[in-house]
Amino acid sequence: MSQHHEVTNDIDLLLATLPPHITEALLQSEEASADLLEIVMDLGRLPEARYRQKELFLNDREVTQEEIDAVIAQIGTFGEDNRAGIPRTLHRISAIRNRQERVIGLTCRVGRAVFGTVAIIRDLVESGKSILLLGKPGTGKTTLLRETARVLADEFRKRVVIVDTSNEIAGDGDIPHPGIGRARRMQVPSPARQHGVMIEAVENHMPEVIVIDEIGTELEAMAARTIAERGVQLVGTAHGNTLDNLMVNPTLSDLVGGIQAVTLGDDEARRRGTQKTVLERKAPPTFDVLVEIQSWDQVTVYDDVAAAVDAILRGEDPPAEARSRDADGEVKSVAVRREVIDAPALGRRTGGMRERGGERGSERMGGRGGRGGFGELMGTAGPRLRERTGASPSMPGAVNNPGTSAASQIPTQRIFPFGVSRNRLESAIERLRVPAVIVRDMHDATLVMTLKNYYRQSAQRLRQAEEQGVPVYVLRNNTITQMERQLALVFNLRDGDYDDTVGAGRRGDENSIVEEALLEVEHAITQVMNGEEMMVELAPRSSYIRKLQHQMADRYNLRSESRGEEANRRVKIFR
Incomplete structure (x- = not known):
């Protein structure tokens, strides 16, 4: 038996304000009155009852203006928020008005006090x-x-x-x-x-x-x-x-x-x-x-x-x-x-x-590509690798057995990102579905990822890692595309080991353009949200990229609009 105990719902007082044919239909309904949430009366439409699990029309008689006015006459005065009530009850009646401020719709919500x-x-x-x-x-x-x-x-x-x-x-x-x-x-x-x-x-x-x-x-x-x-x-x-x-x-x-x-x-x-x-x-x-x-x-x-x-x-x-x-x-x-x-x-x-408990990274390996960051907006599980450039250390235990995924044969790798965005690296891991987790201490890592400038500035620390047998991968830039390429090398992913859902013509350099555009709109959103700028105008982009930029602005409750001719059309972000 549930421990919920209704103090009162005063449902009779609410029903007494409604037109008789609506009250009668509610009393005859097989639905439990305890599940009734609200009654809707809109001019020229059928009266409707809304319950916790369903909605139903009460009869086939359309609501008239006289019936709406009769309900209003029996309740309290509407305030600026277009809400009124019945004295000493918890019921709330909300109004919908026309352009002449006349009430043409009512939402009668049932109020309950519950111990x-x-x-x-x-x-x-x-x-x-x-x-x-x-x-x-x-x-x-x-x-x-x-x-x-x-x-x-x-x-x-x-x-x-x-x-x-x-x-x-x-x-x-x-x-x-x-x-x-x-x-x-x-x-x-x-x-x-x-x-x-x-x-x-x-x-x-x-x-x-x-x-x-x-x-x-x-x-x-x-x-x-x-x-x-x-x-x-x-x-x-x-x-x-x-x-x-x-x-x-x-x-x-x-x-x-x-x-x-x-x-x-x-x-x-x-x-x-x-x-x-x-x-x-x-x-x-x-x-x-x-x-x-x-x-x-x-x-x-x-x-x-x-x-x-x-x-x-x-x-x-x-x-x-x-x-x-x-x-x-x-x-x-x-x-x-x-x-x-x-x-x-x-x-x-x-x-x-x-x-809680268990290894956080390995729990996420089962799902299809991650939905975080730019991956969701780009709708891609990563570009198909046509070329593999740059030297990289060999990974112990890597076996390239035809007919099976190379990544599935490599033990879970613990990656320490040195100067590399953790969020983007995690997105790259999820999108490629490779067995890897991110660690916060270089001593726990089985490999390190860093950028060229960090490698030059902190060469001694990184070389110490290499001397201890921890390979260091050096990325050209801090983008998901670069991270995916390096992960593909680590896990011996071949062409076809993961999907290119963006399609032909949206690989390589074009992926970099999309990421650059989304980085630009992310920075603009931060400026506007922090009050640094009232409005930020972005660089001209294609219609596809502008759509992604509008989506990001909308996600953070900011306004955006496109302006300019097509060749020079660009997005403006503002509150």
Whole structure:
């Protein structure tokens, strides 16, 4: 038996406001009322009920303007956010207006107060840390937020103030819904004033905890940081589904510390094995803990947001905890490595998670070419090798047996990238599907990859590696194409051992052109996101490359447009 216990859903009060033929159809429906999410009434269309698992039309009678007006007459006044409610309930009615501002559509969402949802994160709530909740619409963010406020106020006897922008947490009307317990509620006159009410709550009412729903603007993010710096525990929700979504959102990234471009010295860049310009966290996060909500019974927890953000910026999978609750109410948790979306210096795109333990690199060898970095945008598993240039050391154990892949016969190689981009090297490994992992210590390596200038500057250290029997591969430049060529030499890949999905005419030099163009747009995106430039105009490119550049800009919520005649047509990146 599930431990969820509904306090009330006041469904009768919502049904009483609807036209009789809609109410009757809902009461006669075989679907459980507990699964009802919302009722949709659009002018000239059939009324529709939306449940957790399905949607259905209630009857074959179209909604009229008179029926919409009759519903509006029985509910509260619509605010600037076009939301209204029924006093002392949690139901929310949202309006769709025409160009003359007349309401021609209604979404009547069923509000429920539920005991027990906080159990899955109760230890985090008790800790006093600030908690940020993320999740898709309908996953129960507001329900969990309301229950958290009640538990903190009633069971822990803390002074809790709820900043309720659309009256969704504590219901419509001046008397708050009993679902928030002893917590106090401050209503917000208009969404644009939410940040002011947040500061007012701290200055006037001495709260120990502030609860905020839907942090969505830069001013609200700044107000949240101000509150956290005053030692008040914050519990809030934000627009976004995952931590990595939030990091690439220029408006809200400050909630997790913000991101800035930093130029490293030569020695530090070599020590890290990265380029000289990297992205780093700008400040301590506003929220200590972040919870990604999949449902009431399944969440992913980052109990150290700072460490998780730093890991993602290093191109690593951040440590996380997957929690679930079974039908008996028992909460189970397992430590995982949560893989993230592809973004400049923010890791890879996979969206999955795996349990900790095991060799990280070998776990990824089974899938078809990696989806990180430029590989996904180029749609290629690597160029077919027509020539193999440059001297390279021979690899022990390399056997070229006809009829089998040479790479499969070579033991897993541990590669130390000396001055070479780790993210690009990892993408090259995944795209070629070769048994190799990247290590952080040269002493653990079975081979080293470096660039010509680093080889000249640090010849003694690299020669020491060679003297110890560790081969050193010298790349011409820091591109995926060069890395793939060297990996092909290491693993004795022959022509045909891996696919060229780009097709004829997009190999060799043209691959370099694409990579150069994407490096250019990546640098432009960083400049715009960090506020260094309001607008960056890129070099003229072909229509194919411009499409890739537009895709990258769109991925980071930036605007882009093409301008100029075809021969000189180029992309402009701006906010």
